[in-house]
Amino acid sequence: MNAHSNNNQSIGPYVIRSEIGRGSFAIVYKGKHSETKRVVSIKSVLTKKLTKKLLENLESEISILKEIRHVHVVELIDCIKLGRFIHLIMEYCSLGDLSYFIRKREKFSSIPSLAWINVDHPPVYKAGLNETLVRHFMKQLASALQFLRSRSLIHRDVKPQNLLLQPPPTEAFLEEHPQFIGSPKLPMLKLADFGFARYLQTSSMAETLCGSPLYMAPEILRYEKYDAKADLWSVGAVLYEMAVGKPPFKAPNHVELLRRIQRAKDVIRFPEEAFIHSDIKALICSLLKQNPADRIDYDQFFASMVITAPVIDESSLTGSDIQDAVKGINIPSSSPAYITDFFPKSNPNNPPGGLLRQAFQAQGSVQQPTNISQRRHSTRYVQDGTALPHAPAVFPPESAPPASNFPSHFNSKTNLAISEHKYHNNHVSDKSSTFVVVDRNNVNSFEHHSDDEIDHVQNRDRSVNGNSASPNEDVFHGSFSPESLPSNTQTYIHPRRIPIPYMKANAYPPHNPYMSHTPVTQLRRAFEQTPISLPNAPSGDSHESALERALNVANAKLNHGIDGVASKSPIQSLPKQTGLPSRTNAPVNQTIHKTLMEVLEDLAAKANAVFHMAEVKLVQVLPSLEIDDAQYDTLKDARLTSASLVSLVKESLTLYQRDIELLQIAFNFVSTGLSNKDEKNTSECREALEWYQKRYMESLEKSEFLKAVVNSYSFANTLRITKPAFASQLIYQRALDISRNAATSELSGNDVFSSFKSYKVANNLLESLLEGEFSTPSGTEDFNNTFTIQKLITLISKRLDLLQGKLQGSLPNVADKVSEGLANVTFATNYA
Numbered sequence: 001m002n003a004h005s006n007n008n009q010s011i012g013p014y015v016i017r018s019e020i021g022r023g024s025f026a027i028v029y030k031g032k033h034s035e036t037k038r039v040v041s042i043k044s045v046l047t048k049k050l051t052k053k054l055l056e057n058l059e060s061e062i063s064i065l066k067e068i069r070h071v072h073v074v075e076l077i078d079c080i081k082l083g084r085f086i087h088l089i090m091e092y093c094s095l096g097d098l099s100y101f102i103r104k105r106e107k108f109s110s111i112p113s114l115a116w117i118n119v120d121h122p123p124v125y126k127a128g129l130n131e132t133l134v135r136h137f138m139k140q141l142a143s144a145l146q147f148l149r150s151r152s153l154i155h156r157d158v159k160p161q162n163l164l165l166q167p168p169p170t171e172a173f174l175e176e177h178p179q180f181i182g183s184p185k186l187p188m189l190k191l192a193d194f195g196f197a198r199y200l201q202t203s204s205m206a207e208t209l210c211g212s213p214l215y216m217a218p219e220i221l222r223y224e225k226y227d228a229k230a231d232l233w234s235v236g237a238v239l240y241e242m243a244v245g246k247p248p249f250k251a252p253n254h255v256e257l258l259r260r261i262q263r264a265k266d267v268i269r270f271p272e273e274a275f276i277h278s279d280i281k282a283l284i285c286s287l288l289k290q291n292p293a294d295r296i297d298y299d300q301f302f303a304s305m306v307i308t309a310p311v312i313d314e315s316s317l318t319g320s321d322i323q324d325a326v327k328g329i330n331i332p333s334s335s336p337a338y339i340t341d342f343f344p345k346s347n348p349n350n351p352p353g354g355l356l357r358q359a360f361q362a363q364g365s366v367q368q369p370t371n372i373s374q375r376r377h378s379t380r381y382v383q384d385g386t387a388l389p390h391a392p393a394v395f396p397p398e399s400a401p402p403a404s405n406f407p408s409h410f411n412s413k414t415n416l417a418i419s420e421h422k423y424h425n426n427h428v429s430d431k432s433s434t435f436v437v438v439d440r441n442n443v444n445s446f447e448h449h450s451d452d453e454i455d456h457v458q459n460r461d462r463s464v465n466g467n468s469a470s471p472n473e474d475v476f477h478g479s480f481s482p483e484s485l486p487s488n489t490q491t492y493i494h495p496r497r498i499p500i501p502y503m504k505a506n507a508y509p510p511h512n513p514y515m516s517h518t519p520v521t522q523l524r525r526a527f528e529q530t531p532i533s534l535p536n537a538p539s540g541d542s543h544e545s546a547l548e549r550a551l552n553v554a555n556a557k558l559n560h561g562i563d564g565v566a567s568k569s570p571i572q573s574l575p576k577q578t579g580l581p582s583r584t585n586a587p588v589n590q591t592i593h594k595t596l597m598e599v600l601e602d603l604a605a606k607a608n609a610v611f612h613m614a615e616v617k618l619v620q621v622l623p624s625l626e627i628d629d630a631q632y633d634t635l636k637d638a639r640l641t642s643a644s645l646v647s648l649v650k651e652s653l654t655l656y657q658r659d660i661e662l663l664q665i666a667f668n669f670v671s672t673g674l675s676n677k678d679e680k681n682t683s684e685c686r687e688a689l690e691w692y693q694k695r696y697m698e699s700l701e702k703s704e705f706l707k708a709v710v711n712s713y714s715f716a717n718t719l720r721i722t723k724p725a726f727a728s729q730l731i732y733q734r735a736l737d738i739s740r741n742a743a744t745s746e747l748s749g750n751d752v753f754s755s756f757k758s759y760k761v762a763n764n765l766l767e768s769l770l771e772g773e774f775s776t777p778s779g780t781e782d783f784n785n786t787f788t789i790q791k792l793i794t795l796i797s798k799r800l801d802l803l804q805g806k807l808q809g810s811l812p813n814v815a816d817k818v819s820e821g822l823a824n825v826t827f828a829t830n831y832a
């Protein structure tokens with residue numbers, strides 16, 4: 001039998017269904033037991049291909065796996081020797097491997113089996129996985145290693161490709177597996193591939209060079225004898241990749257890799273912009289020590305806070321919830337495995353992938369929401385990666401249609417830029433190379449790659465080797481990526497949606513024991529006492545003082561670092577409340593001294609901040625709304641039953657509407673003659689107004705789309721039971737969260753520039769609340785709230801001033817950027 005050449009074969013009682021991926025000496029298939037129907041993975045090894053050494057390795061793997069039963073180790077169910085093949089029948093891990101998971105972290109929303117994860121656990125900006133996921137996976141990996149240690153086993157090939165993922169456990173599973181560790185709401189990690197593992201007597205040293213170079217300990221790269229501590233280096237490299245998004249050291253060959261490791265002299269660099277918790281950084285640094293003697297040992301590793309502290313996972317869905325939620329959803333049986341595994345039955349009513357969703361998917365991650373209608377192209381207003389679109393120079397106030405008359409273009413193909421290229425199989429590579437070193441003789445078999453290429457080395461090499469690290473599909477055509485599937489097979493309606501974290505009360509993890517006494521915690525706690533429901537919150541002393549305390553902590557800690565002298569508390573410098581804030585129809589920031597451009601820029605910044613909030617929510621909603629132009633009319637049939645999904649739609653809608661209001665304030669300002677006529681005719685101003693017009697149309701288009709969704713038949717019941725969404729409340733809460741995070745990051749000594757940017761966004765959001773009619777749920781203006789907002793703005797402005805000074809003083813490059821940003825504040829700035 002040749003399982004390699006024919007997918008419709010049986011191996012004993014197992015029927016092969018599709019190829020999952022390839023390793024250096026095996027092909028892995030998905031299969032099913034013909035009677036029990038248990039889905040398995042079948043690792044077929046052509047023994048002829050193996051050297052004596054590798055055959056020994058495989059036999060070692062078999063004998064080890066057969067004995068091992070652990071919740072975080074992939075189970076070997078059976079081993080069938082047939083002709084020239086040895087077939088290892090193993091537990092099937094349907095969410096692919098950790099390498100794939102990390103690579104796709106910003107695109108989960110377009111991968112049905114993973115889309116739910118980013119709802120509660122979005123990736124860290126400019127870094128890796130969400131901290132909760134990092135801690136969770138590390139605990140599970142540590143649990144597996146602890147188990148191996150107890151049996152004197154060394155893995156010797158710990159790498160993200162060998163860390164496979166299963167969906168979260170069900171309650172029944174948890175009852176059966178009391179040793180389960182980590183969060184039961186997150187994917188379950190399992191250590192796989194003991195190809196090189198062997199029993200290790202405590203005193204003995206292994207000499208064989210094996211494992212994957214990017215995660216390989218330097219002592220192995222140096223051909224020195226090594227022991228179990230080599231695995232700890234690999235764990236450090238995996239942890240780094242989880243937290244940062246890429247491996248700690250990259251090189252085109254092992255010699256260069258070793259050189260780079262040595263050159264680093266145990267100094268591990270982390271991206272400046274990213275917030276990575278200090279205990280995670282500390283653990284990484286203690287694991288990535290060149291000299292094994294300097295590296296922490298297993299006991300220290302198992303005792304570290306990252307491993308021992310409970311994972312604070314506030315996500316609302318449990319594993320059982322997810323399983324229950326998907327039970328009622330049916331999809332065509334022809335759908336790929338990563339969908340059918342999630343949604344077992346067929347449902348002919350499911351609409352195919354929608355244009356709108358495709359447009360968003362084509363644009364990438366949630367963090368970069370974009371224009372549905374047209375791709376933006378270059379303009380001189382380019383800052384922080386955000387460009388203002390070019391549009392015909394039409395003066396907006398006269399030309400922009402009123403919302404009610406605006407044609408809804410969202411179902412028109414012409415208005416939806418769909419980047420088909422996204423659906424090409426972008427994981428296929430013709431290049432042939434391998435990073436898998438199986439023995440000392442093969443160690444130089446690296447191909448040369450440029451640094452850029454190396455960035456994608458794992459991805460590419462998986463496809464080169466035939467490895468598919470993705471959630472697996474039934475029909476395999478060479479290399480696989482979920483995006484390569486035609487959109488109409490991506491039939492996915494997520495039945496359960498939950499509000500994104502920043503919308504939840506007290507979503508910030510408050511009780512991590514390992515940080516309970518740090519200033520960061522104090523700051524967090526202080527913020528946690530702040531009002532979370534703006535419209536209903538009186539501006540009493542308690543929460544104001546909590547906020548004041550919070551920002552004062554930041555000031556007290558940080559002023560010393562800036563000029564050596566603690567400055568006056570920002571609270572002390574607040575102006576006394578002299579009366580109610582003045583409210584006019586003109587922009588708040590409009591003063592007699594402001595130019596038209598300044599007014600437009602202020603308003604654009606505020607509107608842009610609100611727009612981006614709306615975008616983030618819309619992007620989360622889209623995977624659940626498979627709507628294309630043909631199906632717009634039958635939107636009623638879409639099975640949108642989740643209250644949380646409805647809430648998210650309503651929130652997105654109300655935010656787009658608020659954005660539109662803000663843009664209209666600018667139009668009114670320009671058209672009512674409050675501004676100087678000459679100013680309007682400058683090219684700068686015309687370009688700004690083009691941007692306004694474009695944004696206005698885009699927001700209208702999207703809000704019309706969302707209105708149609710909300711008004712659809714299937715929403716009718718759910719609408720009644722969901723809370724109304726108020727833009728003011730959402731914006732206020734978001735501004736608090738952003739400033740809280742910025743302050744936390746600032747106090748941790750990280751991310752000065754990104755704290756600065758976050759404070760700017762928070763302030764823009766808060767200031768947006770003071771523009772135009774600021775209505776509360778009761779329909780009345782709440783002047784106490786207004787005062788609270790102004791006070792917060794003052795506090796944050798103070799932080800901004802201090803940070804700007806700090807940036808200018810200590811980081812000339814960043815200072816330039818800040819100054820430039822401030823000097824040329826234009827539309828869309830600061831909110832990329």
Ligand SMILES: Nc1ncnc2c1ncn2[C@@H]1O[C@H](COP(=O)(O)OP(=O)(O)OP(=O)(O)O)[C@@H](O)[C@H]1O
Pocket residue numbers: 020021022023024025026027028041043074090091092093094096097157161162164192193195436467468469470
């Ligand atoms: N039990 C499994 N369930 C689901 N997918 C699996 C399973 N085992 C392996 N795979 C997938 O198949 C791919 C190939 O696995 P294999 O163990 O043959 O090679 P590898 O460990 O990735 O590489 P190498 O053996 O060369 O170090 C893996 O990267 C993984 O994505």
